[in-house]
Amino acid sequence: MSECLNCACVMRSMNRLNNCQVEQLEKNHAVVKFKKGASIIRQGMFSTNVVFLRNGLAKMHLNGPYHEQIVRVIKAPTYLGLPTTFGDKINQYSITAVIDSEVCFIDMNVFSMVLRENSDFSTHIIQELSKSELETYRRCANRTQxxxxxxxxxxxxxxxxxxxxxxxxxxxxxxxxxxxxxxxxxxxxxxxxxxxxxxxxxxxxxxxxxxxxxxxxxxxxxxx
Amino acid sequence: MSECLNCACVMRSMNRLNNCQVEQLEKNHAVVKFKKGASIIRQGMFSTNVVFLRNGLAKMHLNGPYHEQIVRVIKAPTYLGLPTTFGDKINQYSITAVIDSEVCFIDMNVFSMVLRENSDFSTHIIQELSKSELETYRRCANRTQxxxxxxxxxxxxxxxxxxxxxxxxxxxxxxxxxxxxxxxxxxxxxxxxxxxxxxxxxxxxxxxxxxxxxxxxxxxxxxx
DNA sequence: AATTTTTTGTGATATTAATCACATCATTTT
DNA sequence: AAAATGATGTGATTAATATCACAAAAAATT
Missing domain, CATH: 1.10.10.10 (Winged helix-like DNA-binding domain superfamily/Winged helix DNA-binding domain)
Structure with missing residues (x-):
């Protein structure tokens, strides 16, 4: 029974993926449970996976000049850390479970392959990234003003x-x-x-x- | 003589585009000069174009809760406002020339088509967006701390x-x-x-x- | 259960930076 | 050239929030 087909994160974009592509993801993923407080993505480490938060709640945070900066708190289902996965080999921020959570890791090469094969899917990712950046600008302006x-x-x-x-x-x-x-x-x-x-x-x-x-x-x- | 081939912005990603794609862009672009202080992209308006800054300097800014917030100052050659073009039909921020500048507008549908056709190019754009978001997080943490x-x-x-x-x-x-x-x-x-x-x-x-x-x-x- | 560590509550004080209020200088516009 | 507008320079005052310093409570660890 396909775990990926049940994964809300994949389901959200499934209409864009064909069976073969879902199967690719299916073969190269790993679901891991994280306790509250456990680190899912760690700033400074190599990133070799695309990460989905299947359920639970996580904070995105990075080392600021004086103290830890929490950037946002994200709830499942959602991608985690797309920018730090695609933007830099080394993670530029951390993600930590804020309550007990379940996470799916997908090999980045496999994910990239699906992206290359499926232009609808890559358009979808471009839109997600764009929206997230707009949100970041807005939040930052609010926080500072x-x-x-x-x-x-x-x-x-x-x-x-x-x-x-x-x-x-x-x-x-x-x-x-x-x-x-x-x-x-x-x-x-x-x-x-x-x-x-x-x-x-x-x-x-x-x-x-x-x-x-x-x-x-x-x-x-x-x-x- | 092809203006697009001369455009530093396109040239930066040209190794990813074939002649036919460059030609597509070529046929659907417009180069416009902006005086210092002129508005290139306006928050709240429909966005129907992808915008390149060919030369000059621009500020990205948005209406904050109390005052105008400048987000970043960007120099040519660079894309302008990819997130606001792909993330929302309506521009979520403004871009204004800070010195006399030259800008290239490309029809968004044509650009999207090239994106769909050329997976290297869309990967490139995903990376650009990702890097830009990482930069935004870092800058925001610095500014606030x-x-x-x-x-x-x-x-x-x-x-x-x-x-x-x-x-x-x-x-x-x-x-x-x-x-x-x-x-x-x-x-x-x-x-x-x-x-x-x-x-x-x-x-x-x-x-x-x-x-x-x-x-x-x-x-x-x-x-x- | 006992101990250690983390989190919360609260006063007193210090500090950064905003606001207000003008004067001056520079640029546009008329 | 004169007038109007916008940008800059600087003091006095106020306000928001950080910092310091503890005590108490809660949670985690032994």
Whole structure:
């Protein structure tokens, strides 16, 4: 029974792949489980695989000049690290599982071959890369122009709307990780979270978040 | 006589294109000159062309939540706005000539066709996009983690090393544009430039910059 | 269960850089 | 050439956030 046909990541682009191509991928892939906190792609190492996140959640991060920089948090199903696979032999960033996750590694040469054979598929990849770059520009402009309060609101909303699909969730990152994501100190994140709690915008028990006043949070995200 | 064969941008990837493909591009392109300050690609407009910068210098910029954000300054020869062309029908950022420049527009459908026909070429584009995204991550992490002094040093070095290839050059951006690039107010940029002058790190007459102490500037870029 | 390590909470203080407010100089435009 | 607009230079003040310094709580490890 074909594991690749069941893989949501491949399925998303399957209409572009013929059976033979799926079979190629099938023969040259490996599914691996990663525990929370485990490193999936490591900055500075050789990259010889294309990586799919089949399920779970991962953070993309790199060594900045002063501290670790989290670039984005990505949920399955998605490609992981296409740019670092195609852009440089050596990984330019790391990817780490943020909750227990399942990952599929595909040999890069096989993937490249399929890309060469199938122009629809390569067009699809070009579009994915392009969209991801546009998103990066937008996020970067937001992060640098807004102040910490607004960026933190963004993070809380991002988890609710894009990642967990619920206004109640368990924060998968520590406060200092959130700081490394939105360019703030761990202390500032802490103080602002307390502020949100005392303003009844969120409820927080440990890492359990409940968004009580989403409208406020959206306003803060825009103007805060 | 073929204009495309003379275009440095196409020449860079020509070993990947056959005569027929060059001819296709040749028949569907238009070379346009832009004065300093003229808009080449405009955020919010439909994009129907792939754009090459044949010669000159351009800035890539987008509307941030509070002010214009300059993302990068790019010199010819280079593709312009591949991500915004392939990632979204509507341009997600603008490109503006920073000095008088010459640009080649190629119909996107023709370009896509060549991409589909020529897998080497599409691999090349995938690599370009990937590299550009990696660069974006790195730059963004630097910009957000370093303070303004270091980022300004970076800009001065970037002009010298990557753009003009000389330690003496005319700044093609105003101080407020530099501010929008490195996330600082125009006043801060001004004060820091004066500081560099009084520290004999640079000499400045109007927009004419002369780097006097490059080693210092590099130190400031690293630790400042 | 005990110990170590990591994460969180919070005050006091320091610092960077923004903002405001003008003056001056340079460029366009009229 | 005069007027208007935009760019630059510089001080005074304010504001946001980092940093330092601990204590307490939670989680991981032994």
């Amino acid at each position: 807004k102040q910490v309060r607004g960026n933190l609101a963004d993070v809380l909303l991002d988890f609710a709307d894009n990642i967990f699909g619920s206004d109640e969730y368990t924060l998968p990152l520590s406060q200092s990780e959130i700081g490394n994501w939105v360019d703030a100190s761990r202390e500032s994140i802490n103080r602002l979270l307390s502020e949100f709690v005392s303003d009844k915008i969120i409820d927080m028990k440990g890492k359990r978040i409940h968004i009580l006043n989403k409208a406020s949070l959206q306003l803060i995200s825009q103007y805060g | 370093k303070q303004v002094r270091g980022n300004l040093a970076d800009v001065l070095l970037d002009f010298a090393d990557n753009i003009f290839g000389s330690d003496e050059y005319t700044l093609p951006l105003s101080q407020s544009e530099i501010g929008n690039w490195v996330d600082a107010s125009r006043e801060s940029i001004n004060r820091l430039l004066s500081e560099f002058v009084s520290d004999k790190i640079i000499d400045m007459k109007g927009k004419r910059i002369h780097i006097l102490n490059k080693a210092s500037l590099q130190l400031i870029s690293q630790y400042g």
